[in-house]
């Protein structure tokens with residue numbers, strides 16, 4: 577019997593596709609657990625290196641395991657010359673998501689264990705990729721700033737992941753408030769169950785393809801503005817509104833409210849709001865908003881808060897739709913000085929932990945992911961002349 581159109585769940589909305597032990601998204605309680613741990617508690621206390629270990633292995637690292645994990649991460653940070661040369665061959669105007677996608681694909685091709693997907697080798701590949709991505713992203717930011725090929729800033733082994741990421745991007749040690757906001761964003765972005773990019777990684781893995789192919793595909797899925805690309809799109813909204821540092825918080829808020837009312841009257845979709853699973857607010861937003869607030873205070877930029885609050889309020893009043901994680905993350909990365917086009921690559925740096933945990937989980941209990949389609953093309957007909 578052929579499948580009926582009435583069987584279709586467009587966008588797989590509401591479809592339970594498999595089990596996972598990696599994270600639990602609970603829209604009823606607005607909560608998120610990584611391997612059973614509440615994510616706000618992880619964000620308050622853990623470095624991303626420990627959260628990565630948790631996602632991959634199921635447990636937080638012991639002090640000895642954390643020392644080993646951080647030493648491993650620090651020893652794989654450098655930008656490989658082949659990767660730098662390939663990035664330099666790309667136009668400086670290309671989207672940084674394309675640059676990172678290309679770099680991950682190349683890292684896969686260079687990996688001597690590319691075709692070995694045994695559990696130990698796959699975990700090692702995941703760890704290496706997590707360690708390698710910051711140099712790629714930091715270098716892309718520097719290349720854009722320089723307007724072409726430049727010298728990367730070498731990593732520093734005395735700095736942790738977040739400190740070193742910011743160091744390689746700007747060549748200065750970031751203030752503790754900035755490092756902490758960055759660390760929190762990494763923890764919050766690390767994992768979110770069967771979102772579109774993770775599902776993409778699982779589909780690719782399900783064909784018995786390799787980890788780098790799965791991550792390369794996941795990056796493609798993350799790029800779109802209905803998914804990770806929304807953090808970039810949020811900043812475009814702020815830019816369209818115009819950021820005016822001379823403006824008071826109240827003035828900015830009023831202007832943002834009016835902008836949003838107008839946008840919604842024109843039936844526009846405003847990125848950074850809404851979510852497929854959470855309908856009463858994204859569990860991660862309060863933690864990310866707090867981190868954004870601390871940066872607004874650090875940099876003395878109350879007008880950004882005015883814009884943020886004005887847009888949020890008008891969306892709530894008009895449609896009752898709440899912000900998702902990309903909404904506070906966008907202005908946070910802007911305040912840190914990243915180019916807007918680098919925001920979604922930062923999401924990659926964090927989510928590579930979740931993606932690779934899912935690659936390993938999928939492989940351990942694999943079934944080819946291959947749904948059915950209800951056909952609605954022409955009825956069978958003869959080829960002319962056949």
Ligand SMILES: CC(=O)SCCNC(=O)CCNC(=O)[C@H](O)C(C)(C)COP(=O)(O)OP(=O)(O)OC[C@H]1O[C@@H](n2cnc3c(N)ncnc32)[C@H](O)[C@@H]1OP(=O)(O)O
Nearest residue numbers: 801802803804806844845846847848849850851852900902
């Ligand atoms: C980290 C992440 O990836 S979080 C998601 C990031 N993506 C975004 O911020 C993009 C903007 N948001 C959206 O497009 C959606 O809310 C999605 C794609 C995230 C979720 O979509 P779905 O669950 O498929 O809901 P859907 O898009 O059908 O929206 C339901 C209704 O709310 C409206 N709506 C949802 N989000 C928005 C929005 N951001 N702006 C305006 N209206 C919206 C839709 O227009 C639709 O209205 P209708 O019923 O009158 O047609």
Ligand SMILES: O=C([O-])CC(=O)C(=O)O
Nearest residue numbers: 767768770771772852853
């Ligand atoms: O879960 C989703 O659909 C999108 C999301 O919030 C994420 O990937 O972090």
